[in-house]
Amino acid sequence: METTERNTGRTQRLFEELGGTVTDGFPAIHSPVHHTEAGTPYLKRPGVVVLARPQTNVAGLKGFLKGFDPGLRFPEYIDDPTELPDSTQLCKTAGQVCYASFGPRRTTNENAAAYIERLTSAGHGSVLEHASFSFLLYGISRSVTHELVRHRAGVGFSQISQRYVSGAVLRFVERPEYQEDEELHRLFEERADRAAAGYEEMAERLLDRQEGGASMLTADHKTDARKKVQQTARSLLPNETEAPMVFTGNVRALRHIIEMRADAHAESEIRNLALRIFLCLRTLDPILFGDYELGELPDGTYTVSTRYRKA
Numbered sequence: 001m002e003t004t005e006r007n008t009g010r011t012q013r014l015f016e017e018l019g020g021t022v023t024d025g026f027p028a029i030h031s032p033v034h035h036t037e038a039g040t041p042y043l044k045r046p047g048v049v050v051l052a053r054p055q056t057n058v059a060g061l062k063g064f065l066k067g068f069d070p071g072l073r074f075p076e077y078i079d080d081p082t083e084l085p086d087s088t089q090l091c092k093t094a095g096q097v098c099y100a101s102f103g104p105r106r107t108t109n110e111n112a113a114a115y116i117e118r119l120t121s122a123g124h125g126s127v128l129e130h131a132s133f134s135f136l137l138y139g140i141s142r143s144v145t146h147e148l149v150r151h152r153a154g155v156g157f158s159q160i161s162q163r164y165v166s167g168a169v170l171r172f173v174e175r176p177e178y179q180e181d182e183e184l185h186r187l188f189e190e191r192a193d194r195a196a197a198g199y200e201e202m203a204e205r206l207l208d209r210q211e212g213g214a215s216m217l218t219a220d221h222k223t224d225a226r227k228k229v230q231q232t233a234r235s236l237l238p239n240e241t242e243a244p245m246v247f248t249g250n251v252r253a254l255r256h257i258i259e260m261r262a263d264a265h266a267e268s269e270i271r272n273l274a275l276r277i278f279l280c281l282r283t284l285d286p287i288l289f290g291d292y293e294l295g296e297l298p299d300g301t302y303t304v305s306t307r308y309r310k311a
């Protein structure tokens with residue numbers, strides 16, 4: 001218990017240090033936008049915004065619980081005085097349906113942390129699949145999103161279409177390694193300016209060819225015609241191009257992703273992202289993510305780990 005409280009204090013402090021805020025119950029860690037002298041926008045770190053979280057209707061069980069022998073005292077289940085985060089409540093209720101654990105001998109909400117720990121430590125993670133969270137992720141490069149979308153189980157992605165959007169929303173992401181080094185930073189800014197200008201120039205040339213009737217670039221509909229230009233022009237964009245997305249995962253999947261991607265061996269940009277996702281989740285639900293501990297690497301960056309991997 002003491003360890004959990006110490007962990008919570010540390011994660012709360014880091015959440016705040018990184019600029020974390022909670023608005024109407026939704027945590028976010030935003031990322032400021034920078035510009036090169038030529039005006040090319042870029043970001044230095046991931047931005048994470050919780051867009052959706054569970055809402056659990058425990059009172060809704062009443063009609064179901066009243067249908068059993070009154071001697072079992074099942075309806076008392078909904079009068080538990082300890083309020084839990086909705087996500088913990090949802091998973092706990094799901095688990096308790098399995099054994100019809102609604103009577104006086106059930107684990108009460110006061111002991112929810114121990115209940116969840118029994119599940120995660122034993123690898124009974126399926127009840128964690130009921131609670132899902134959605135995030136807006138931005139300030140992340142195309143190379144990071146390529147890694148994130150490798151996760152298939154229990155997740156959903158909606159990523160910016162480089163075929164659909166124009167150069168007007170083109171932004172870049174500067175790796176932490178470049179930010180500390182004057183020369184590498186300058187080279188990054190030059191590259192971003194060149195990529196933005198190169199994209200614009202290529203899009204104009206392709207548009208010219210399209211208007212000239214080049215067969216591979218023409219299309220019947222305006223949107224398709226624009227896509228044909230942009231899908232070709234994007235080929236010159238670097239991995240440093242920003243690729244925002246909405247990302248949804250259930251808690252079992254999110255735990256696995258945090259364990260893999262906030263590990264010391266993970267690539268540093270995705271580790272930064274996984275850390276921020278974890279901090280938002282821990283702020284929302286200190287129980288489902290209560291077993292995680294922060295670690296610090298010699299370069300000042302953070303890891304997140306648990307002894308209960310892959311619940």
Ligand SMILES: Cc1cc2nc3c(=O)[nH]c(=O)nc-3n(C[C@H](O)[C@H](O)[C@H](O)COP(=O)(O)OP(=O)(O)OC[C@H]3O[C@@H](n4cnc5c(N)ncnc54)[C@H](O)[C@@H]3O)c2cc1C
Nearest residue numbers: 147149150151152153154253256257260261263265266267
């Ligand atoms: C440090 C690091 C280095 C990496 N290096 C490389 C690399 O060099 N090259 C490369 O290609 N990838 C690499 N990856 C990606 C990695 O191989 C996985 O593709 C990625 O992490 C997704 O994780 P996952 O396989 O656990 O899948 P998830 O979709 O997150 O699935 C979670 C779990 O569900 C189960 N599961 C999911 N799908 C299936 C399935 N089809 N069949 C059976 N069980 C399933 C598995 O138990 C899996 O672990 C790397 C990842 C990390 C973290």
